[in-house]
Amino acid sequence: MDTIELQMPDENIDREALHEASCSLYRDSMLIPPGRVVAMLATASMLQLDEVIQQCVEVMKETVSAQTVCSYYYSAESYGLLTIRTMCLQWLLDNMMTQCSEGLLREVNLDLMKEVIASSELLVMGVEMDVYTMLKKWMFLQLQPTWRGLLSALFPDTDSWFAKYRRDLEGTPFLETEQGRAFLPVFQQLRLAYIIWDLMSARVIHQDGLTPAAWLCPVYKEHWLGPLQAEQTRKLWPMDVYVSDPQGNSMRCGGQLHSDKQCRWQWEGFNFSWDLVVCYANQHIIFRCSTRNKSRSLGVTLLWHRKVAFCLRLSSLDRDGRAVFRKRTEYLMLSLRKSQELEVMNLEKQDVVFLIYVACNFLYLH
Template sequence: MGQIASRLKEPLHTAGSVAEIITGSRKRKRNDTDHVNHEETQTDIHTPKKKRLLTTTQYIYQTLFKDEKNADISVMALGKVWHLHKVYLCQSPYFNSMFNGSWRETFQDFISIEIMDSKITLDSLQAVFGSLYSDEIEIEPSSVIPVLATATLFQLERIIDKCTEVMIETTNAETAVLYYETSCQYGNNLVKQTTFEWLLLNLLSLYNKQIKHLKLISTELLTALVSSPNLYVMQTEFSLYTLLRTWLYTRIFPNFEPDENKPDDLQIPQNFFAKRKDSCPFLLTEDGLTYIEPFNALRLEYLICHHMDMKFVFGDNIIPKKWLFYHVQNHWNTILKIDHSHEPGPQNEDEAVFNKNSMRCGRTLMEPGYQKWRWTGFNFGLDLILISDQRVLSIRRHHRAEHERLLSVQTKRQFMVKVSVSSINSQRQRTFCQQTEIKSLSLEKNEEVQLLTMDPKLVHPLLISVNLLVHHPNKMSEQEKFVESLKDKLNLSIPISEIGGDETDLLFGRDLRHQEQQTE
């Protein structure tokens, strides 16, 4: 009996364990892990589940524009049809006028737009239509011109402003001329001003060797640049003349593509004009008349200040010798007046007179430190040296006894000067500019005066532009009178053969040819 009882204990105990497990009445020790898991479970139960949804703008763009749902108007342009919505299109004054006036299209659900502007593309239409369904638009520099053209057509000022920002930020050697011409076409004055100022700063620094960019510059744009007193003429006026000579050659031979690594290629334009057989100055030939204006904008009196400059200018026979002889005569007359009558020099000339007649010269300072330089050429007996030291820019009237017969012996010489200093970024955009007012100075021999103290914001490399007026300016030259009368006649479409009298002789260089024949 006792044995039976002992045998029954085990199965009863086992049964009791199962029951306890089922009912949960059996107690067990709780550890920290069980507590944490319990809390996490409770947290998961009571935390709301978040599901990322499209924003309203994203939904509108995807559903109404991309998927074209519930469209009430179809627009065809450049052979493609967009299924759109009038309520969104009416953000554009172009479409708003179309759908809310007495036009035929007002009551149609299909319209066709004839695109006359070749700059507008399918991609730019897609981007601009899509922008009406969104509050933002991404514009790549490579597509900014088509987008601007499209936004201008549909009168979308918000997109035009965005294009303006992109163009200003990406103005560089590759884009400057293209952006300028585009801004003129679409009336974007801010881009026009920005790119023009960029070209004033960089024309002589870059385009004298980068022919592929130089050849893109139109006659009108180049004339405006050459005429500007704010042009940074790196070195002297002769540097500007050589750039014009190369530009002129690219107009005659548009396929000219020199290898920038071969210096001889850059001499091809000079060799062409120097070896030309015709004794008539090129600008006075029928092929050259179109290009008179940028050469006329040169300050020719500063092309005869150095014997090598004169040699090349006369040898090229691009500019009429009669124009140059006029300046040679005035130059010599001015030297004599300064030497014999002790003419004091210009003081307080009108700003417009100074800007038109001053000598433009410039230099690049790659790094800080003591530097001094002069620009070569006979400057009416006034040897002026620029000095940069400890961020101070000064000018000195240099006078050495051994060169006294070449220099002005006057105790004091008066002249006027203006200086502009700019620092640039990697795209050669101006980051900071400091300039002086027009200063009237009177210097004794070897006297030095400070022009400006450079602002700490100026960071090297620095581009320095100096305008100097050291003699009283002359009146309008025969060259300017001739060009003005010629422009009037050409604007009236008068045939060259009918331009009679002295103008015909000057135009075809008959007087010069006659003189040369007499000499021979």
């Protein structure tokens, strides 16, 4: 026969990969470019070439980036590479909110996005509302795969598209429509309790009309009863708490340390109008209860001893988004009185690399 036709069981296998995998039987080593590693992995898995599979694993470990992370993740799932799957998921948790691009948003499928959003390890630089904003852009790109434009135009175009759709639907929440139902499992991972206690964020949620009202009513009820309990009984937490975050109930927020210079920022309005100041100076990170005098609708701010359950995480990433430095605390109970300062992280004698992403998870105790 001049031509032999082979039906491959895997669409990732192509003629070149089959040729290279066959040649590997007669070579001590071979060069696998990152752009060819998925095809080579598929072929080696079919032929049970363990040495080639291991070489693919090493290439993937060294070359994970925004351009390769999704294809590596999906391949690792298909061919049972648990180490690569875990590594790619961690990359997405570190980078999805810090350097997200249009291309990356297009490649992340529904199941993967659900896993990323559900994780308390997601590096949120800002507040929970930023997770919702990112999800809205991601959903737009999934629905409009032909969209092209500058990244700066993505958000206004997303808002315009959903606004037009909302007018056509006459008030039906988008996630309850035929097009929107597929995205329900992903948006159900949003931590709405930490979004709607900010007035502007709550208004955006209602104006967008993406989420069903049935999701919001229980959250508003909890938020109303919580301040009432705080105001009338002064019981914001149990005396003894075994702190963990097994169900993803923590509030995620963050900031950045651009250099080894003194800086500070403030996380506002969580845990019944309490503002927490984060200070960095002389390689120490300090939490301080804010003494700023401002008007609140309920007079619970700074009236008595406050407690916080928190986990602090620091990360530095290289140009490709891979972690070169990590440091974290376990979940800790932190008691703060008015104007009190407490050190929560000491970076002395640490091999610190700036820029540092500072992420914190706060547990809402009541």
